[in-house]
Amino acid sequence: MILNEMVLPIIVVLAVLVGGAYSVAVMDRVIATRLGAPRAGNPWLSPLTRGAWLLVQQANVTEAPDGRAWRLAPALYLALAATGLALVPWSETLVATDLATSVVLWGSVEALATVVIFLHGWSANAPLALIGAYRYVALGLSYLLISMFVLIGVALPAESLQLTQVVMSQEGLWNVVRQPLGLPLFLVVGLGMTFWGPLNLADSTDLAGGTASEVSGPPRLVWDVARAAMLVAFSGIAASAFLGGWLGPWLSGPLWMVVKMLAVLAVLLWLGRVVPRVAPERCVTGMWVVLLPLAFVDLIWAGVAALWQ
Amino acid sequence: MELLTLFIILLFALGAGWLVQWLPQRHSSMPTYPQRAPFLGGGSPDTHAWNRYHVRYYPMTLLLIAFEMEMMFMYPWAVVYVEEGLKAVMEMGMFLAILSVGIVYAWREGVFKWQ
């Protein structure tokens, strides 16, 4: 029993954490190459060589960093990604943490991600890193509500805040069809949580790498892996909430999850490369004035659809 | 049981994240002072970077708190929604309508701009 309920889920979560981060790196490279970036060599090998290089590179220190917080931030970000992944149901029974309130727990992961990313920039004690951190908070506080409303939307037909219930409520029709605004809005949240592509306000080019501009060597490796792992955790939640999770014909549940997560990741990574970085003020205004009202519409739509069924 | 599993996963990830940072270079010495200076393209700062920050979006953060309070009510509401039926729609619709007016007001006041 303990094997099935504890050891197996833990192994699954940790394996997906590592394997997922690796496949994000591979997919991102393949997409970059497709979009015209000149990259030679084997895409399967390149995440490993990069990891090896970061492991042998010196870990930089700044003049007077908040040393413990600076090292804690990447590890904590990774731990948050792991928490998110623990909530993802792989089948009706294979789920590490099947709480009655797993949607709420995911909400807290989103909120804490903002704290961790700010900590990463603040603790370096360097001007550019600090600006990155400062900007990210504005973004982090803006996407939070969109995410909440959209996730409440999927909880309505399930009459539960439990992700397994949310998946089971999609047996007839997936939420991506039932609540068409939900997934696109949630994808924006995913880019925000991992400050990926157009929403990379934390580690951007105009700040020479932002919160990571002073980080090198192993801490940078953990930061990069955590960021990719968070994207994987997000795709797991998105696949469960909108794409019917483990449901699907022919394949087994966990396999369906993998396929759906990869599809979400592919869309996110593609978006990350084809859209320019959004200006901070425009980002905040857009999220509150355009996307949040759309999230309201999504919620009301979801509500009406849930009653009408 | 569920929470124990979560705790173990959390511990694993945190531990791995910390170990990877600490283990490879536990014997290396401190970088030189010039290396530790913040990167500014060859420039240098007058002071340390930590300071009492001007948070230009603070009115937005206050608006967020108003909504976050509302979220607390929305979680239980979501669970009983289908049972309650139309009444729940109306109630939350009113709630959202009032908050939307708040957003429009805040927008007009330039809350989403950097003050």
Added chain:
Amino acid sequence: MAVSWLHRLAGLTPVPVFPALGMGGDVVLRRLAQATNIELVGSPRHASVLLVAGGVQPDLLEALRRVHDQLPWPSSSLWFRCEPLPELEDATRIDDIEALPGALAAIHRELLLQRRGSSPRLLPDNPPNPWEGLGDDGHGGEGMMGGVPYGRPMAMNMHDDIRDGLTLDSLTFRIGPFFPAFPPGMSAEVTVQGDLVQSWTTQSLPHLVALDPVFHDARQRSVPIARLELARVRYHLHRLFHGLRLAGWESAALHVLHLAMRLTSDSRADALRRRLERYGFFYLAALDGGVLEVEQARRVGGPASRAAGLDDDLRSEDANYQRLGFSPVFHNAGDTRARWQQILAEIEQSLQLAKQAAREDLHTQNSVAIETPRGPWSDERCPTDASRLLDEIIPGLEWDSALATIASLDIAALSDWPLVEDKPLTRSEERSS
């Protein structure tokens, strides 16, 4: 110690290169952006090789030493068309741009296979200020905040904010001349509060900008309009490349670069315009700031002045341009967005002109005064450095729009020497420029 498998594996990465650009060094950015085994990085912390490209003026050498020392080990440097610092005895110099990616890769591999040691640190290992002394933590002052803990004072310089007058700490730092988001060579003393620039003083001027030799020829004699216009397009595309890279949009920047590489009089910019518009560059990116008054726009000249509503363009005084039906395009807003729209419109217009001129084999008539992509150029009037303008327009901008504004403004003075894309500078040219 034998080289571990980890080091071997690490040696296979694309080389992370931090470019420190000297005079005429920006050619390497365009070459390396297209190399398959090079990754250009924005911070020396992310680099394994420091590439110093082009001559560095003596007064910038101290800043170069600081950047050099900021690369974590294992790291080394490569000097392209530039004499290595005397302290670096075994540093490599290279002049052939085609051999550059290979040389960088070789250095990276040697570093990781431990056949080459890391560069020595150039600056003495001292804190910026001595800080042992008084106080609980030996920070050198009294009480909580005084003194210089770890060599620097705390940020306690209270200033009234320029937007809302709130009195809070501000950060003052000097940034550049090797900051990758700036025009090469430019440095400034900046004060920020939050992420808003409070004051800006340009300290060192951006390096002179070199034009394609055809512009120099056009001042001597009549040249084919098609060649001139294509050179103009290439110049604008190169600037757009930097602007898009700054906007974190690598794929579009590479698109621009490919267009510039394969430019003929039949090239079209439709796909580029579609891409910029469809994916929201003009709408999403930080292009709102940097409005130039007419007077300021005139000081910059060229596309920046036409983006602010002025319609002076010396091409309209050339008889053969008139035959082609040339009339200047212009925008009115004068901000960063208008400048990029202007650049894009001028690219399209020049391609159109080049096509027509190639068909009719037209040559320029007027070689007394020509319109370069940087602005009007004649014996009386030559594009001069306008970077002091930034002191007026940058304060009050958010960091992202401040940098986008700088990228959209072509403010460097014109070099007397034409652009060298393939031929190395001789030593005498290097010294005189």
